[in-house]
Amino acid sequence: AQSVSQHNHHVILSEAASLELGCNYSYGGTVNLFWYVQYPGQHLQLLLKYFSGDPLVKGIKGFEAEFIKSKFSFNLRKPSVQWSDTAEYFCAVNERGADGLTFGKGTHLIIQP
Amino acid sequence: GAGVSQSPSNKVTEKGKDVELRCDPISGHTALYWYRQSLGQGLEFLIYFQGNSAPDKSGLPSDRFSAERTGGSVSTLTIQRTQQEDSAVYLCASSFDPSSGNTIYFGEGSWLTVV
Numbered sequence: 001a002q003s004v005s006q007h008n009h010h011v012i013l014s015e016a017a018s019l020e021l022g023c024n025y026s027y028g029g030t031v032n033l034f035w036y037v038q039y040p041g042q043h044l045q046l047l048l049k050y051f052s053g054d055p056l057v058k059g060i061k062g063f064e065a066e067f068i069k070s071k072f073s074f075n076l077r078k079p080s081v082q083w084s085d086t087a088e089y090f091c092a093v094n095e096r097g098a099d100g101l102t103f104g105k106g107t108h109l110i111i112q113p
Numbered sequence: 114g115a116g117v118s119q120s121p122s123n124k125v126t127e128k129g130k131d132v133e134l135r136c137d138p139i140s141g142h143t144a145l146y147w148y149r150q151s152l153g154q155g156l157e158f159l160i161y162f163q164g165n166s167a168p169d170k171s172g173l174p175s176d177r178f179s180a181e182r183t184g185g186s187v188s189t190l191t192i193q194r195t196q197q198e199d200s201a202v203y204l205c206a207s208s209f210d211p212s213s214g215n216t217i218y219f220g221e222g223s224w225l226t227v228v
Binding site: 043 | 146148154155156158161169204206216217218219220221222
């Protein structure tokens with residue numbers, strides 16, 4: 001069965017620090033990759049997604065992620081975080097041609113002002 | 114409405130009682146999902162509907178859990194004889210054809226507390 005691993009369960013950073021959240025998946029076939037974000041008290045929303053083409057994907061609010069097929073990774077990055085980035089971040093993977101998403105356990109990001 | 118709508122937003126129930134959680138997906142979305150999010154845990158897949166049929170029920174944690182979808186739209190998740198470990202946020206999501214990688218949109222969730 002496919003699995004998604006997010007290695008950092010809790011991350012605390014200061015404002016303006018750079019961010020990288022790791023995500024690895026187990027499936028060896030063709031995949032669609034997603035990062036979802038859940039701000040405090042709000043519902044899950046899409047941050048960015050990769051289907052094909054340029055492996056460096058840019059999303060909302062200055063976030064980007066790079067798909068490295070050889071490493072089965074889709075790490076999320078932001079050069080300079082803001083206090084408003086405090087949220088729970090979930091990586092998710094969909095097998096191309098299959099249904100549903102498999103989610104990682106999430107990373108709770110806290111940005112200190 | 115424009116988004117996925119779930120009700121109730123909050124539910125406190127006594128252990129052993131049955132609960133029903135409702136999801137109204139985005140109009141036109143054929144795929145509907147139920148996930149569970151427990152404190153400190155990730156998102157746990159429960160069940161997936163394509164139209165009215167449920168090709169994947171593999172995530173339902175026990176036979177106390179069931180779900181149905183009628184008219185290819187509204188879905189109800191039913192938990193019978195609730196237990197304290199059922200306390201979680203139950204999230205519903207919907208999308209167009211998921212195999213094409215269409216974005217899945219989530220509702221705000223139904224917070225269930227079993228006391």
